[in-house]
Amino acid sequence: MGPARVRSQSLGLALTLAAGLPLCAQEPAPRWNFSGFGTLGVMATDTDKVGFIRDLSQPYPGATDHPNARPDSRLGLQLDLRVSDTLHGAVQVVSKERYDGTFKPQLTMAMLAWNPVSNLSVRAGRLPLDQLLGAESRDAGYSYLWVRPSLEVYGQFPVSQFDGVDLAQTFDLGGGTLLVAKVFGGFEQEDVPIVGSPPYRDSGARAAGFHFDLTRGPWTFRYAWDTGRPHHDWPPKISILETAMAQYAIALSDPRLAQTGTGLGLVGSSARLWGVMGAYEGGRIQAQASFTRFTTNRLISPNLWTGQASLGYRVGQVVPYAIYSRVDSGHPQPYLGVMPSLPDPITTAVVAGVEYAVAYAHSDRHTLAGGLRWDFRPNMDLKFQVDHIQNHNSLVDWQVIQPGWNGRANAFTLTYDFVFGRGR
Amino acid sequence: MSRRPSFLLLAMMLLAIPVRPRAACLAPPQPRLHLPDFTGQGGELVVIVNPQNGVAQLTPEEVTNLFMGRQKRFASGLVALPVEPVGDAERRSRFYELLMNVPMSQVRAFWARMYFAGQVQPPRQAQNSDEVIEIVLANKGAIGFIEKAKLNHRVKAVLVLGSPPSP
Numbered sequence: 001m002g003p004a005r006v007r008s009q010s011l012g013l014a015l016t017l018a019a020g021l022p023l024c025a026q027e028p029a030p031r032w033n034f035s036g037f038g039t040l041g042v043m044a045t046d047t048d049k050v051g052f053i054r055d056l057s058q059p060y061p062g063a064t065d066h067p068n069a070r071p072d073s074r075l076g077l078q079l080d081l082r083v084s085d086t087l088h089g090a091v092q093v094v095s096k097e098r099y100d101g102t103f104k105p106q107l108t109m110a111m112l113a114w115n116p117v118s119n120l121s122v123r124a125g126r127l128p129l130d131q132l133l134g135a136e137s138r139d140a141g142y143s144y145l146w147v148r149p150s151l152e153v154y155g156q157f158p159v160s161q162f163d164g165v166d167l168a169q170t171f172d173l174g175g176g177t178l179l180v181a182k183v184f185g186g187f188e189q190e191d192v193p194i195v196g197s198p199p200y201r202d203s204g205a206r207a208a209g210f211h212f213d214l215t216r217g218p219w220t221f222r223y224a225w226d227t228g229r230p231h232h233d234w235p236p237k238i239s240i241l242e243t244a245m246a247q248y249a250i251a252l253s254d255p256r257l258a259q260t261g262t263g264l265g266l267v268g269s270s271a272r273l274w275g276v277m278g279a280y281e282g283g284r285i286q287a288q289a290s291f292t293r294f295t296t297n298r299l300i301s302p303n304l305w306t307g308q309a310s311l312g313y314r315v316g317q318v319v320p321y322a323i324y325s326r327v328d329s330g331h332p333q334p335y336l337g338v339m340p341s342l343p344d345p346i347t348t349a350v351v352a353g354v355e356y357a358v359a360y361a362h363s364d365r366h367t368l369a370g371g372l373r374w375d376f377r378p379n380m381d382l383k384f385q386v387d388h389i390q391n392h393n394s395l396v397d398w399q400v401i402q403p404g405w406n407g408r409a410n411a412f413t414l415t416y417d418f419v420f421g422r423g424r
Numbered sequence: 425m426s427r428r429p430s431f432l433l434l435a436m437m438l439l440a441i442p443v444r445p446r447a448a449c450l451a452p453p454q455p456r457l458h459l460p461d462f463t464g465q466g467g468e469l470v471v472i473v474n475p476q477n478g479v480a481q482l483t484p485e486e487v488t489n490l491f492m493g494r495q496k497r498f499a500s501g502l503v504a505l506p507v508e509p510v511g512d513a514e515r516r517s518r519f520y521e522l523l524m525n526v527p528m529s530q531v532r533a534f535w536a537r538m539y540f541a542g543q544v545q546p547p548r549q550a551q552n553s554d555e556v557i558e559i560v561l562a563n564k565g566a567i568g569f570i571e572k573a574k575l576n577h578r579v580k581a582v583l584v585l586g587s588p589p590s591p
Contacts, residue, residue, distance in 0.1 A: 035540075076540065085505065113542065143540065175483075175485065176488070176489060281534070282525055378532065381529075
């Protein structure tokens, strides 16, 4: 059964549920609502030696020292249908810079949500992926404090929706304390550009996981865990290296070379992510901290940890804030045996290719940022943020690094966020 | 390696930041008698429900959970229908200030986060307190808020917010 078939069946199931349910509305139904959100953002860095990207799905060339409105600008439209007081549906389309450099609108949500019994929620269709706090609304700039979710944490996991089902049960622990347990399962679509190669497009990657939210007043804590299995492999250039290493393993009687080759592929691999997060939003303070750990069994997608801490303090309608974020994958080296010492040019090229492919996947950088959010009118804000980025050993987190770059960049961003309709 | 401890230290410091007592940051379980008047409008706000709703009293935390969409039903299992008077911007702001100690802009940002993630529907919108009362009367699960002067015997008050006028 192909992934596309599974997805169409899950949507069909959701529609069947909607059609067959009794309407027990306490108010006139159905009720349509049209709403939307948008960001007009302009940014520039102080260097032309690297291309800044917001997340790993953004393409060449990235933002440099010329004003650039592409990374942060976006527009989302949403249509909601409240069928009854226990059933509603929503469709959302977002236009933003894609892996191919276009702003072609993408269907980011098409789901039905059902609340059949007390505090149980069941959703099916195309759903937001919400393992990281706030990740499910990462495109709606008005909904969060910063100019953008940090590349070090959110940008490492650019997939923001999946096709499948999630279930959430809320437990009242008393005294206003709630525990939400949520499980999900389905298929993801991931599109990532690769420098000098066709993009990596993986439709039908399996994903499943759960998270627990503990909420009391202004506090929220989350523990999240999920796992994923890619469905497609990298583009041909990397697959050729995988095949070559298998042949060298035979020719040199060194099975570990075959393991290196296998480590360059994605099909058959699995990835896991777990994270702990906390947020406080009360009075004048908005604070958030997170730590996530991502592990795989492949060289080409190295283990990494990410962390972030942010703090904002409201003064009237203005909130000054600061963020520190970090990602570190370590520096795993591929096992190449005696290959580097072999003189023939083909082996030299294969060694260079393997070493570059592994190095390209490294992430090791941190950002210290400060900014202001000004809610100057209802449903609108202006933000200004300065990012000071220190690159230690990241290639994948930038578009094209020119020789001679000192590893530091400052980014300056001004955004205007708005929402309209029911979501305000 | 030297950066990892420094990051963890920063995160731990952030979580340990002394904040205002929770009772002042969100709604306390006790009646609020000395809260400042954030809008200059003064007077108490009353959270009301339909008389057929079995609930007798709600804590500020329970009202917060219902209005923020964290809980979609009352403890009895009745589906909740929060209602707010959007035509009365000052009263709406005052309600959230008193209930959660956050400004309206932060409430809007919260709703945007939840709504555009397909998680919950924002409260139903009424134009004014009279319409809030009408909706509460017409829906067994409705819950709204009005100024105390508008309270009548047809609806049931389950929580009073704000300080009474100074003597």
